[in-house]
Amino acid sequence: MAVPVAEATDGSFAVMARLPKLPLPGTRRKPEWPPNGDNGAGDGKGNGQVSLKDQAMEAQAGIVGWVDERTGASGFLRGFLYRKVPKGTNWFYTLGSATMFAFLSQAITGVFLAMYYEPSASGAYDSVQHITNDVFLGNLVRGMHRWGATVMVVLVFLHMGRTFFFGAYKYPRELNWVIGVVLLVLTMLMAFSGYLLPFDQRSFWATVVGVNLNSTGPLVGPYLADFLRAGPEFGATTLSRFYAIHMLLVPGLIAAMIGAHIYLVTKLGTTAPPWLKAQLKEPTEKERV
Numbered sequence: 281m282a283v284p285v286a287e288a289t290d291g292s293f294a295v296m297a298r299l300p301k302l303p304l305p306g307t308r309r310k311p312e313w314p315p316n317g318d319n320g321a322g323d324g325k326g327n328g329q330v331s332l333k334d335q336a337m338e339a340q341a342g343i344v345g346w347v348d349e350r351t352g353a354s355g356f357l358r359g360f361l362y363r364k365v366p367k368g369t370n371w372f373y374t375l376g377s378a379t380m381f382a383f384l385s386q387a388i389t390g391v392f393l394a395m396y397y398e399p400s401a402s403g404a405y406d407s408v409q410h411i412t413n414d415v416f417l418g419n420l421v422r423g424m425h426r427w428g429a430t431v432m433v434v435l436v437f438l439h440m441g442r443t444f445f446f447g448a449y450k451y452p453r454e455l456n457w458v459i460g461v462v463l464l465v466l467t468m469l470m471a472f473s474g475y476l477l478p479f480d481q482r483s484f485w486a487t488v489v490g491v492n493l494n495s496t497g498p499l500v501g502p503y504l505a506d507f508l509r510a511g512p513e514f515g516a517t518t519l520s521r522f523y524a525i526h527m528l529l530v531p532g533l534i535a536a537m538i539g540a541h542i543y544l545v546t547k548l549g550t551t552a553p554p555w556l557k558a559q560l561k562e563p564t565e566k567e568r569v
């Protein structure tokens with residue numbers, strides 16, 4: 281569908297904030313002139329007949345209006361969804377949203393996996409086998425979660441590359457870049473902590489290697505490794521620790537950080553591609569005089 285755009289004086293393009301033809305609540309509707317005598321709910325010819333479709337639309341508008349009056353959500357949504365985008369915005373700008381949807385998919389599939397997973401050294405392996413072989417669509421959901429993890433890691437790097445090469449880390453977006461770096465670390469931590477959970481030979485020994493690598497880091501390294509292992513050696517509580525980090529700590533932090541990240545994107549707008557030169561603003565009539 282073609283969306284009308286208008287060029288602003290600063291060279292950016294605005295998608296005309298024409299809201300889709302959704303039913304608007306009474307308080308937001310333009311008064312009809314000349315009035316047709318049926319409060320706009322009839323057939324528009326003044327004969328007052330209200331079709332079933334119109335009644336359904338009215339009911340929807342009533343609910344939307346009720347929620348809007350109490351939350352003021354429509355103003356927020358309009359600012360959030362209908363905002364200026366720079367000229368030259370292209371497919372590379374979708375990588376951030378793609379990363380966000382990968383995270384959402386991980387969260388949803390993770391909830392279903394958690395319904396059957398047992399985070400204990402004696403039960404973890406068997407519960408994963410049970411999910412894969414017996415649970416209805418278990419193999420599909422597990423596969424989505426497994427592949428989704430890789431997809432999210434790849435996407436987050438591509439998105440970071442896009443923001444770097446487009447110079448989006450510069451003023452005034454430095455803070456959003458820093459939040460992005462935190463998101464990158466958290467995404468890697470998600471992948472690392474999830475790898476132990478199937479508790480097979482490969483995941484166990486890969487995690488031993490990973491934690492040992494951590495322990496060689498300067499200053500905080502040994503403390504970090506002790507924290508991850510829940511002690512000086514791999515023990516019965518290591519798996520619970522990884523599970524809590526993977527299930528609760530990191531996803532919570534990622535969700536909060538994504539909120540801050542998107543808030544800043546909507547507040548500051550996105551950066552124009554670097555190959556577009558800044559256009560000087562046309563002087564207004566008043567400025568010319």
Ligand code: HEM
Pocket residue numbers: 372373374375376377379380383436439440443446448449453456457458459460461463464467534538541542545549550551552
């Ligand atoms: C879970 C990880 C992440 C999610 C869900 C996410 C999401 C987003 C979204 C939706 C946008 C707006 C659309 C776009 O420009 O693609 C954005 C913009 C941005 N992101 Fe991320 N992001 C993540 C990680 C990162 C990382 C790792 C960095 C850099 C270290 C980063 C830096 C930025 C910057 C600087 C912008 C502003 C772009 C501009 O002004 O053009 N983000 N992010």
